[in-house]
Amino acid sequence: MRELVTLQVGSFANFVGSHFWNFQDELNGLAEDPYADPVFKNQSLNMDVLYRSGETHQGTLTYTPRLVSVDLQGSLGSMSSRGTLYDEGSSASSNILTWGGNVSTHAAEPHKKNLFLQSLYGEEQENSLTFENGVTGGENPRTEIHDRDKVESLENGVQYWTDFSKVEYHPQSLYELSGLWVDPQKFDNYGIGRESLSGGLQGEEISERLRFFVEECDHIQGFQFIVDDSGGFSPLAVDVLESIADEYTNAPVLLYAVRGPGSSVDPRSQKQRVSRKLHDAVSFSRLSSLCKLIVPVGLPSLSRSKASTFLWINDEKPYHCSAAYAATLHSLSLPFRMEPLGPTADSSYASGAVTVNEVVEILSGQTRQNMVAILDAAMPAPSLIGNQVEQTLLRHLQPLTPEIAKDIEDLQSVESISVHGALGPGGDAWK
Numbered sequence: 001m002r003e004l005v006t007l008q009v010g011s012f013a014n015f016v017g018s019h020f021w022n023f024q025d026e027l028n029g030l031a032e033d034p035y036a037d038p039v040f041k042n043q044s045l046n047m048d049v050l051y052r053s054g055e056t057h058q059g060t061l062t063y064t065p066r067l068v069s070v071d072l073q074g075s076l077g078s079m080s081s082r083g084t085l086y087d088e089g090s091s092a093s094s095n096i097l098t099w100g101g102n103v104s105t106h107a108a109e110p111h112k113k114n115l116f117l118q119s120l121y122g123e124e125q126e127n128s129l130t131f132e133n134g135v136t137g138g139e140n141p142r143t144e145i146h147d148r149d150k151v152e153s154l155e156n157g158v159q160y161w162t163d164f165s166k167v168e169y170h171p172q173s174l175y176e177l178s179g180l181w182v183d184p185q186k187f188d189n190y191g192i193g194r195e196s197l198s199g200g201l202q203g204e205e206i207s208e209r210l211r212f213f214v215e216e217c218d219h220i221q222g223f224q225f226i227v228d229d230s231g232g233f234s235p236l237a238v239d240v241l242e243s244i245a246d247e248y249t250n251a252p253v254l255l256y257a258v259r260g261p262g263s264s265v266d267p268r269s270q271k272q273r274v275s276r277k278l279h280d281a282v283s284f285s286r287l288s289s290l291c292k293l294i295v296p297v298g299l300p301s302l303s304r305s306k307a308s309t310f311l312w313i314n315d316e317k318p319y320h321c322s323a324a325y326a327a328t329l330h331s332l333s334l335p336f337r338m339e340p341l342g343p344t345a346d347s348s349y350a351s352g353a354v355t356v357n358e359v360v361e362i363l364s365g366q367t368r369q370n371m372v373a374i375l376d377a378a379m380p381a382p383s384l385i386g387n388q389v390e391q392t393l394l395r396h397l398q399p400l401t402p403e404i405a406k407d408i409e410d411l412q413s414v415e416s417i418s419v420h421g422a423l424g425p426g427g428d429a430w431k
Helices: 011-032 115-135 145-157 191-199 202-212 233-247 272-289 316-339 356-364 391-397
Strands: 004-009 051-055 063-064 067-072 173-178 222-228 254-258 293-297
Touching: 004 011, 004 202, 011 067, 011 222, 011 254, 011 272, 011 316, 051 202, 063 145, 067 202, 067 316, 115 145, 173 202, 191 233, 191 254, 191 272, 202 233, 222 316, 222 356, 233 254, 233 272, 254 272, 254 356, 272 293, 293 316, 293 356, 316 356
Parallel strands: 004 067, 004 222, 067 173, 222 254, 254 293
Antiparallel strands: 051 063
16 A cells, blocks of 8 residues: 555645545445445545554544644634544643742633534434444434534534534644734735744644654655645745655655635735735745645636536635535545556446556656646536547636636647546446
């Protein structure tokens, strides 16, 4: 097995990542569902590439993402930075031996779970009760939450990326930038990010968490790095990338630089416009120099683009836009966790296994040494039935990378295409 380690740095990167891991959670559930379509039980898809198996101190087996997520302090909403699987509670002792003066405690009310998270918690409690006590029927012990109310809470009540996360995380996965007293609205350029992070130990702490996951790997194939590069998180991502380059020289980094529609709003003053241009230039230059391949993702208005022709998107809601980008990254990552098929294997559901390094080699080109790739998507995937499959597929693809020149053909360009969920001959779904 060739493992992948995922990093998510910044607010919008974590919104994208939250959807991404929800997709993986659904795949895991469908693979165990005896009534699910056989395509979800495909043995060639190895989820261990993205996940790690573990065990709590109580002996409970766990299956959690091989992930390091970084965001500002207070960005986890109702979720603890230690997750829930390994929640051992906080220390009750508050004795301060080096201070003889008065001590005051300022505590804020914890962020309440929305109806979606409450329903998940209720289902987990109910399943646990059924398993432990052998309950097979009878009265439902929890208050029923209707699907319509859950959808409403997600449509209008998502403030944090954890508000719609279904996934259980390892304690080493979630890292908050503690002590960084910066208004998120002002944490918006490379210089402010560098100044705010200078002198701190955040980079070392993140590297330690990353090292925890990497050292568990038998044969790491690379890093999947998602960064919100629209503001002050760029210099932090640069520090992490430099650490990866020093410690894991042979492990390629596939970097997705994601931005929400709000980051593309034109600044009002000339000074702000110049600052924005400088940030974009410095951020892109530094990030692209430290990875094998960088893929810019994020249109100024996803809702008005051709990529969302069949989607209902509200640009003002990160919950919406991030879902579309996450769906694309999910499809792109499928070949990284597929097992190579032998000559006698059944390839009716999936084929085309490649590693991160192989995709990077394909897209970078042996002579051109490209460092930047364009991301195109067609959602939903067009049907692959007929005599002009290639033309049909290419006609439906629309860029999710901003500022792409249209109707210009590069005869020397190279492509890697993942087809996921398209109808093929006989009505079978392809991966």
